[in-house]
Amino acid sequence: MKKLYIEAIAEKKIKRGIQLLDGKDFSGLELDDCLVTLYSQKSSRFLGTAYLSKQNKGVGWLISRQEVSLNETFFERLFSNAKQKRQVFQESDLTTAYRLFNQDGDQFGGFTVDLYNEYALFSWYNTYVYEMKETIVSAFQRVYPEVVGAYEKIRFKGLDFESAFLYGQEAPETFIIRENGVNYQVFLNDGLMTGIFLDQHEVRDSLVNGLALGKSVLNMFSYTAAFSVAAAMGGASETTSVDLAKRSKELSEAHFIANGFDLDNHRFVVMDVFDYYRYAKRHGLTYDVIVIDPPSFARNKKQTFSVAKDYHKLIAQALDILNPGGTIIASTNASNLSVKQFEKQLEKGFGQVKHSYSDLKQLPSDFTVNKKDESSNYLKVFTIKVNR
The missing domain is CATH 3.30.750.80 (RNA methyltransferase domain (HRMD) like)
Structure with a gap:
């Protein structure tokens, strides 16, 4: 096993309990895809066992404060x-x-x-x-x-x-799983997706158990409309699911059919969400609950979207088609955005419109997190009542 002597900033993070190794904290790192023991550059003290392997975030992980064998x-x-x-x-x-x-x-x-x-x-x-x-x-x-x-x-x-x-x-090829008593059709061997994001099950549970009762619900960036199905099971009067991906409509309908729902009061729209905001405003369409759950970053032919910079636009335009006393469920899975930073984006979108935060959900208990590292608890979902 190779020894790696690390600088003070990386040492401090490890001592705080952070396991992800950030490439910015390792100058001139040439090692990759190997197990290492970490030592303090300053004191030569043993700090733990880690492995190095570049991924979407970070260059490796601390796996123990002891020496271990990965058997x-x-x-x-x-x-x-x-x-x-x-x-x-x-x-x-x-x-x-x-x-x-x-x-x-x-x-x-x-x-x-x-x-x-x-x-x-x-x-x-x-x-x-x-x-x-x-x-x-x-x-x-x-x-x-x-x-x-x-x-x-x-x-x-x-x-x-x-x-x-x-x-x-x-x-x-496809089969039915159950979550909070609701059926969802999933698939395990077709690209990176499965038909449902499991980390949102507590948010869907809130829609099943009262939040959507008797309400009209708009689900933006809907993917397979899992939020919409949960809302329908929770007694929503109607749902509208909007996503740019053409396949989303077929996959969304499958969830509704799996629960025996008539599709008459449930619409599936293949459209860019910003285009739909404008469409809904032109046609006088309004909603009691609007769910906004965009990808952290997206690009289409017209524009790019970044949660860290552009989320406020989604809130501001949602307000134009939200019924008085309506609710916005604002969600992001951007791990590089803290709760406070996300809240700043939301506040920018609300501007002078009066509103109150009724709930913040983060990762559910099956998605255990490293409590010493805020980025580990990447999911942030605010339920916000708009008071006007």
Whole structure:
């Protein structure tokens, strides 16, 4: 195992409990895809074991403050601890899809594992963990013998595929999972998506249990309209789901059909959201609840969108078509944006319009987080009542 002597700024972060290693804190780093022991450049004191492997964020992860060997026994212990934390989900009949292992929240950054009924889905975020997958998967199978089959998603650059069957029994091309008593159609081996974002299940639960009752709901950046289905199950009078992707309409309708809903009061619009804001305003369309959940960054033929710079525009234009006393559910999964920074974007959008924050939801308990690192708890969802 190689030794790496690190500068003071990286040492301070490790001592604070941050596990993600930021490339900006390592000058002239040439090592990659290897296990290292970290030492203080100043005092030569041992700081912990880490691995280096570049990914979308960071150059590696601290994995222990002790010296460790990454064998099956190590990963079995991690999976056993993670499983114990999620017993309430394991015992639930209302929810059959949730996260089993969540990176640094479960003490090992670089991969996640989700459960969809009896199938597991591994997501690999860098080449080092991908090269260790045989060991990781073998340990997982020992702890989760009840999982009948698994798939994988490749979330780093370099391979010529994004999704693949991993082991065991193959899942149907599409099948139904349950969340908070609502049915959703999912798929495990078609690109990087699955048909639902599991980290939003508490937000959808609020729509099922009262927030949407008797309300007209507009769902922007709707993807497969999971928020809309939850709202319909919660008694919404009507829903409108807007997304630029053409495939979104077909996938959205599948969720509604899975719950036996008549589609007469539920619309699916393939359109840029800013174009839809203008369309709705021109045609006098207004809504009681507007859900806004954009990607952190997006680009189309007309413009680029960044949550950090442009979210306020979504709020300002939503106000033009929100009914008096209406509610905005404002969501982002941008890990580089703090709660306070996100709130600043929202306030810029509201301007002088009176409003009150009734709720802030972040990652649910199955998405365990590193409480010492704010960026680990990346999800931020404000429920905001507009008082006018």
